[in-house]
Amino acid sequence: MKESQSLTNNLLIEVDVLTNRLRNIKQSFKTTHNKALKERLFFENKTIFKRVNEICKIAELLNKKNNEKINFSKLLLETSKRTLNENKFENNLFFL
Structure with missing residues (x-):
């Protein structure tokens, strides 16, 4: 299997965007008191984390x-x- 640099570059861009979104979710989760928003952020974080894990594989x-x-x-x-390691806060952030 030969690596396509174009596809790999697109995945790099996707990881970068997802990393930024995960950071924003983390910050929003810390600052909000709205229960519905926290629930939505939790599920969005879980979905993005799964996608980054797929890209890692x-x-x-x-x-x-x-x-x-x-x-x-x-x-x-x-x-x-690095993104996966940085954002393994599911276990400690969402259960504070």
Whole structure:
């Protein structure tokens, strides 16, 4: 399987957008007192987190097939892993 740099770049952009949205959700969740909004933010966070996890799995597959030391799939894998690690606040933020 040959890596498509265009598709990998699009996934990188998607991870970047989703990371920013997750940060916004986290900030909104901390500052709001509206129960309905908190519930919606919780489910949106869960959905986005699942998508970033899917992208991370795709990046792992692309990375296994590529022998180069530096490429877009490695960057995608690192970015998605950092996003997942940064936003593993589901367990501690939403149950404060």
